[in-house]
Amino acid sequence: MASNKKKGCGQRNLTRAQKAERARSAQQREERAKARAEAAERTKKIFTVVVCVILVLALGIPTMALAFLSA
Numbered sequence: 001m002a003s004n005k006k007k008g009c010g011q012r013n014l015t016r017a018q019k020a021e022r023a024r025s026a027q028q029r030e031e032r033a034k035a036r037a038e039a040a041e042r043t044k045k046i047f048t049v050v051v052c053v054i055l056v057l058a059l060g061i062p063t064m065a066l067a068f069l070s071a
Contacts, residue, residue, distance in 0.1 A: 014022075
């Protein structure tokens with residue numbers, strides 16, 4: 001029974017160092033999540049630019065070829 005009492009007690013009685021460690025861990029998690037979101041946004045922008053370039057080339061090259069051959 002004494003061990004059950006200790007388990008419940010551990011959550012409530014945190015030392016100052018434990019509280020600081022938990023706060024630091026939470027801050028690090030937030031920083032990692034923010035970095036991950038920024039990386040995903042950057043990847044999305046790069047993907048959009050690449051798709052636009054491919055579409056411009058896919059539409060522009062045949063148009064220029066037809067204009068050259070019809071002249």
